[in-house]
Amino acid sequence: MSNAMYDKIWHQTQEDLSSMLDKESQRKVEPQSNRAFIFQTLATCYIRYVQVFRSLEGVYDQMVHPQKRALVRKVLDGVMGRILELKHEMVDLELSEYHYFDDILQDLKLAPQQLDIPIPKYFLKEKLEVIKGREKILAQILADSGLDSSTLKRSVKPIPFEEALKIIQISERARQGRLRALFMKQIFLQEFRAKQARLLSEKTADEGAAALQIQKVWRGFYQSKKIEREREEEMIFLGMNPPPQFNQLSAAILQAETVSRLRSELQFKHEESYREAVVTIKDALKAAEGPDIKESLQDQIRQWFIECRNLTGTFPDFPNVEEGGSAIIFSNKTPQQVIADIIASQDEEDKTKKNKKKKGKKAKKEKEKKVTKEKSKEEDKEWRMAPSLFLDEMEEGNNTYKDMWKNKDESWNFPQEYDPELIKEEKRKELESEIRVQVDELMRQELKNLKIAVNREKEIPSKSGKKKEGKKKNAEKKGRKGKTGTKNKDLTADRTIESLYKELVEEGLLIRSLKVNLSDYIGEYSYLGTSLRQVSIEPMPSLLDVRQLITLYGVLPLGSASVHEKAPLVKSLLLAGPSGVGKKMLVHAICTETGANLFNLSAANIAGKYPGKSGLQMMLHVVFKVAQQLQPSVVWIGDAEKTFYKKVPNAERKMEPKRLKKQLPKILKLLKPHDRILIVGTTQRPFDAELQSFCKAYQKIILIPRPDYASRYVLWKEIIQRNGGVITDALNISCLAKVTDGFTQGHVVQVVADVLTDRRVRQQAHKPLVAVEFLATLTSMDPVYQEEEESFKDWYAKTPLGKKRALALTGGNTKKDKDKRKEKKKGKKNK
Numbered sequence: 001m002s003n004a005m006y007d008k009i010w011h012q013t014q015e016d017l018s019s020m021l022d023k024e025s026q027r028k029v030e031p032q033s034n035r036a037f038i039f040q041t042l043a044t045c046y047i048r049y050v051q052v053f054r055s056l057e058g059v060y061d062q063m064v065h066p067q068k069r070a071l072v073r074k075v076l077d078g079v080m081g082r083i084l085e086l087k088h089e090m091v092d093l094e095l096s097e098y099h100y101f102d103d104i105l106q107d108l109k110l111a112p113q114q115l116d117i118p119i120p121k122y123f124l125k126e127k128l129e130v131i132k133g134r135e136k137i138l139a140q141i142l143a144d145s146g147l148d149s150s151t152l153k154r155s156v157k158p159i160p161f162e163e164a165l166k167i168i169q170i171s172e173r174a175r176q177g178r179l180r181a182l183f184m185k186q187i188f189l190q191e192f193r194a195k196q197a198r199l200l201s202e203k204t205a206d207e208g209a210a211a212l213q214i215q216k217v218w219r220g221f222y223q224s225k226k227i228e229r230e231r232e233e234e235m236i237f238l239g240m241n242p243p244p245q246f247n248q249l250s251a252a253i254l255q256a257e258t259v260s261r262l263r264s265e266l267q268f269k270h271e272e273s274y275r276e277a278v279v280t281i282k283d284a285l286k287a288a289e290g291p292d293i294k295e296s297l298q299d300q301i302r303q304w305f306i307e308c309r310n311l312t313g314t315f316p317d318f319p320n321v322e323e324g325g326s327a328i329i330f331s332n333k334t335p336q337q338v339i340a341d342i343i344a345s346q347d348e349e350d351k352t353k354k355n356k357k358k359k360g361k362k363a364k365k366e367k368e369k370k371v372t373k374e375k376s377k378e379e380d381k382e383w384r385m386a387p388s389l390f391l392d393e394m395e396e397g398n399n400t401y402k403d404m405w406k407n408k409d410e411s412w413n414f415p416q417e418y419d420p421e422l423i424k425e426e427k428r429k430e431l432e433s434e435i436r437v438q439v440d441e442l443m444r445q446e447l448k449n450l451k452i453a454v455n456r457e458k459e460i461p462s463k464s465g466k467k468k469e470g471k472k473k474n475a476e477k478k479g480r481k482g483k484t485g486t487k488n489k490d491l492t493a494d495r496t497i498e499s500l501y502k503e504l505v506e507e508g509l510l511i512r513s514l515k516v517n518l519s520d521y522i523g524e525y526s527y528l529g530t531s532l533r534q535v536s537i538e539p540m541p542s543l544l545d546v547r548q549l550i551t552l553y554g555v556l557p558l559g560s561a562s563v564h565e566k567a568p569l570v571k572s573l574l575l576a577g578p579s580g581v582g583k584k585m586l587v588h589a590i591c592t593e594t595g596a597n598l599f600n601l602s603a604a605n606i607a608g609k610y611p612g613k614s615g616l617q618m619m620l621h622v623v624f625k626v627a628q629q630l631q632p633s634v635v636w637i638g639d640a641e642k643t644f645y646k647k648v649p650n651a652e653r654k655m656e657p658k659r660l661k662k663q664l665p666k667i668l669k670l671l672k673p674h675d676r677i678l679i680v681g682t683t684q685r686p687f688d689a690e691l692q693s694f695c696k697a698y699q700k701i702i703l704i705p706r707p708d709y710a711s712r713y714v715l716w717k718e719i720i721q722r723n724g725g726v727i728t729d730a731l732n733i734s735c736l737a738k739v740t741d742g743f744t745q746g747h748v749v750q751v752v753a754d755v756l757t758d759r760r761v762r763q764q765a766h767k768p769l770v771a772v773e774f775l776a777t778l779t780s781m782d783p784v785y786q787e788e789e790e791s792f793k794d795w796y797a798k799t800p801l802g803k804k805r806a807l808a809l810t811g812g813n814t815k816k817d818k819d820k821r822k823e824k825k826k827g828k829k830n831k
Helices: 003-029 035-062 066-094 102-108 128-145 161-202 207-238 251-312 335-379 391-405 420-454 462-487 497-507 529-534 543-559 561-566 583-594 612-629 640-644 663-670 691-697 709-722 733-739 745-755 758-765 771-778 786-797 800-810 814-830
Strands: 572-576 597-600 633-638 677-683 700-703
Touching (some): 035 102, 066 561, 543 677, 583 597, 583 677, 612 633
8 A cells, every 4th residue: 555545544443542532531430330331332432442452553564654653653552552451341241351342343334353452563673683683692692501302312222123124024025915905906907908898899880879979978077067166156155165276375465565565664664764964954953043042041040030131129039950850841821821820829828828827727517528528439439441541642632633734735745754844843942951050050150149149149058958857867868778789689699681581591591482372273253252141141252352462462562662660560471271272372372472582491491400599599690680681471380279289289299399389479569660561370280279379379261162063163174285285075164163162172183183294285186175084183182161151161260350250240249258257257356
């Protein structure tokens, strides 16, 4: 698409965003009490923002104008953060991590695919060189230490000479037997044809009957082929079969890819020229307009001195650097307005002194009234939209768009390069603030001289005392800092990050993540979620619901630093589910999509490493120091239930699986919003852990189920095609999806890999794939039985969110239940 087309999409998206912001401002005022209506409004708002986010992400990725891209990026991060805020609001309201929007999508006339949240490409594009450099260093360290799995040669077991000779003899005899069988078959066919020819030559052939027979066969064959072709065309027309060459890349797609690649190169060139222009234009402004700005500022401040002297009889106090200097006095105000403010402030001070005595008596009565009012409000509290940290940012971006870009004539800027006039406006303000600092220093000295010369005022001697007191306070503060600093002492202050990085790689604590995209986690939407919940049946989430949660809680916050600082903070995730549902794959996908480092602190991996308490403290210090320096980072704890075992098995006691039990909560407390570090635990036996401490360590718990029929159907189709299989009418995918109920994604991938060998892929031209081939391999695998699935559901119902959800479904009130428990405990203590 052209630059004009992307501009058009941007303008339409900004209009949608401005209408959303207007509705948001109305919702702040309007309180609601109906929970169903509240969820409808939140869900509609969420879906609208997702649509805006999808459009803005495409615009930011392909737009080449550097100044427009800066504004789009600001709004894009704001929308991303607002989506996360709305998600947390819906979780608090529905007491469930999974939400279903079937009815709302139907009202808005949107397809379920439009709910999919895209991962912004700038997460990787803007730090591609850093990621490549880090991968080279990691590969070099692994190669030098001999830990690289790709360079390791497979060990070949030696075979005795006699056994090898016997194997060769067996294979040679088998080859000779196959050749002899083929030769004998050819001889038999030759003899059979000669015999048939002799028998036919004895009979007299009727040419008319022979021609009629040939016509019948040919017409039947031709008609059957014609019917097959028409049936195929009908199925394609109805959308039940893909068109021919559906899986092949069209010329238009290939051309679009080349255009997008060229646009990204053009983006880079425009960004570089923009950075250079910012420096040159600022220097030119400083040389041309700097002296004039300095003079005008000095004249303005001098006029303020004189006017204040005439009105109040004394010269004013000049604001300190910490307060902002003269910028506070003259912020968007003329000297006359400043003088009027001074007079008004003096009048207000006189009034406040008189009213203080009267207010003191009324204060007690008002406090008592407030207490009673607050109690009544808490009882009849209505829901209001929670305050957002991203709305101001979006409104600011939207106002900038309206003022600057909405009606701007860009007919002169066909290549979409930077606008020099906008740079001049921005840099003029920066230049003014820099010059103001210098002018303030000069004017402070001038004010001192004026006070001494005109009013004969001497400098107050008590200032020295204040300075001494200030020094004492600073010394005390430093002493306090020193004391607190000993608690968070840097154990590796004398070492570089490179050496710590190398040590972690050699110890196997920092590992290479697999190149897996989140889109490779294949599944289908749950189309009956809303209708099942209306009948009070809790639906099992689909695989795409899981993927969306990983995007919201893992990928988006880690990818953007500004979003991570302001959005609701998620420090830790727990992925729970049976073996083979893709828990480890999701961990690697988070690292791939955000370019994050992957640290492995699984109980089996840290066994025997850094022994003792001091060793454990050093290990965690090094891991989190490197993770903070090389953000974003993911700390993966595999088999997370082992850290919180109820009872450690005898076979695992030497491994010390509970080493991190006490340290993990402390680490979570130390993580702050600016630390883009996510702790991800994976478990297939969560019921073996102590529930209370387990749930405290992991902030968000995501239960991953086995795939449903729709997901299995899509999965079989996609995995077979990725492994080189061709899907024909002979292969019944629906049959495979029904038969494999209870099997996981891991089972499907393994079965397809076992069946579709190189030899079988080559045979597909004359021997198409059949469902029976896959079923034979499945018989040797154990599915996820219903009892195991029920145990996961029962365990999740005991988690904090699961308990709240169960109480809400039964009509219970969590606050009342807590109060009753407290009263019971107090009664027991009194007894």
